[in-house]
Amino acid sequence: MELWYSENHSEDVKFSIRVDKQLYTGKTDYQRIDVMTSKEFGTFLTLDGLMMVAEKDEFIYHEMITHVPMSVNPEIKNVLVIGGGDGGTVKQLVRYEGIENIDLVEIDRAVVEVSMRFFPGMRVGFEDKRVTVYYEDGLKFIRSKRNEYDLIIVDSTDPFGPGEGLFTREFYGNCSKALNENGIFVNQHESPYYDNYANSLVRAHSRIKGVFPIHKLYQAHIPTYPSGHWLFGFASNKFDPLEDLDADKWNKLGIKTEYYNTDLHKGSFALPNYVKELLENA
Numbered sequence: 001m002e003l004w005y006s007e008n009h010s011e012d013v014k015f016s017i018r019v020d021k022q023l024y025t026g027k028t029d030y031q032r033i034d035v036m037t038s039k040e041f042g043t044f045l046t047l048d049g050l051m052m053v054a055e056k057d058e059f060i061y062h063e064m065i066t067h068v069p070m071s072v073n074p075e076i077k078n079v080l081v082i083g084g085g086d087g088g089t090v091k092q093l094v095r096y097e098g099i100e101n102i103d104l105v106e107i108d109r110a111v112v113e114v115s116m117r118f119f120p121g122m123r124v125g126f127e128d129k130r131v132t133v134y135y136e137d138g139l140k141f142i143r144s145k146r147n148e149y150d151l152i153i154v155d156s157t158d159p160f161g162p163g164e165g166l167f168t169r170e171f172y173g174n175c176s177k178a179l180n181e182n183g184i185f186v187n188q189h190e191s192p193y194y195d196n197y198a199n200s201l202v203r204a205h206s207r208i209k210g211v212f213p214i215h216k217l218y219q220a221h222i223p224t225y226p227s228g229h230w231l232f233g234f235a236s237n238k239f240d241p242l243e244d245l246d247a248d249k250w251n252k253l254g255i256k257t258e259y260y261n262t263d264l265h266k267g268s269f270a271l272p273n274y275v276k277e278l279l280e281n282a
């Protein structure tokens with residue numbers, strides 16, 4: 001019998017992948033975790049029935065969430081990642097020799113354990129001695145932090161369940177306090193295409209706007225995410241992601257990427273008109 005993984009991308013749209021084998025299923029205090037293999041996307045991990053990471057296209061999301069801020073300020077030394085238990089974001093960050101410290105705050109220890117087991121290619125970050133993993137709620141962790149980080153990356157699930165607090169005004173305000181004066185904040189910002197995702201995107205954007213004077217969205221094409229059209233948020237008190245992009249400096253680092261490059265960086269901030277209109281209402 002054929003096995004298919006199906007995920008609702010809207011009330012009337014399902015996205016399906018033919019599954020070769022279910023490798024793992026488990027339930028934690030926070031969510032259900034499944035790992036499957038497929039011919040098209042390789043091994044993939046879902047949380048509560050939503051795609052988190054797939055071997056074949058994870059590079060797009062993880063390169064865009066890390067190299068965009070790192071090329072705007074290549075002097076970044078102290079980084080906080082909230083969520084990101086699959087290891088994809090820290091895998092990209094540890095490629096920068098200049099980064100001295102990375103704190104990763106993941107609410108669910110099982111996501112890290114399962115990812116280490118089934119995605120050996122993503123382990124490298126967890127094995128780097130600059131990385132410390134805290135198993136805590138990011139919403140609580142950030143409350144006591146002041147002027148510490150050069151970069152905060154929010155690599156979270158969607159705004160319901162354990163990830164809900166990571167889309168609140170309180171959380172964004174505390175992120176601003178936890179950043180130093182050169183700080184940059186980047187988050188996964190949902191999809192503009194289907195209403196159910198677009199509504200949370202608009203809400204999150206209006207909250208971030210109220211906290212950071214510089215706030216822009218950029219986009220990438222990620223085949224396994226709803227509609228394939230995904231946005232990220234860039235916010236800062238100081239850096240503009242286009243005016244302050246130091247393309248030569250980043251290119252001289254010699255970091256080999258499969259998706260990101262500094263031309264694409266510039267283009268990724270040029271948004272379609274329907275997305276601009278959505279944001280005007282935020």
Ligand code: SAM
Nearest residue numbers: 052083084085106107111137138156157162163
């Ligand atoms: N790339 C992904 C996406 O956009 O679908 C995100 C993947 S990553 C696995 C998301 C992680 O955020 C999950 O492992 C989840 O446990 C973690 N998470 C959710 N809420 C959290 C919270 N409040 N504090 C810390 N981590 C959280």
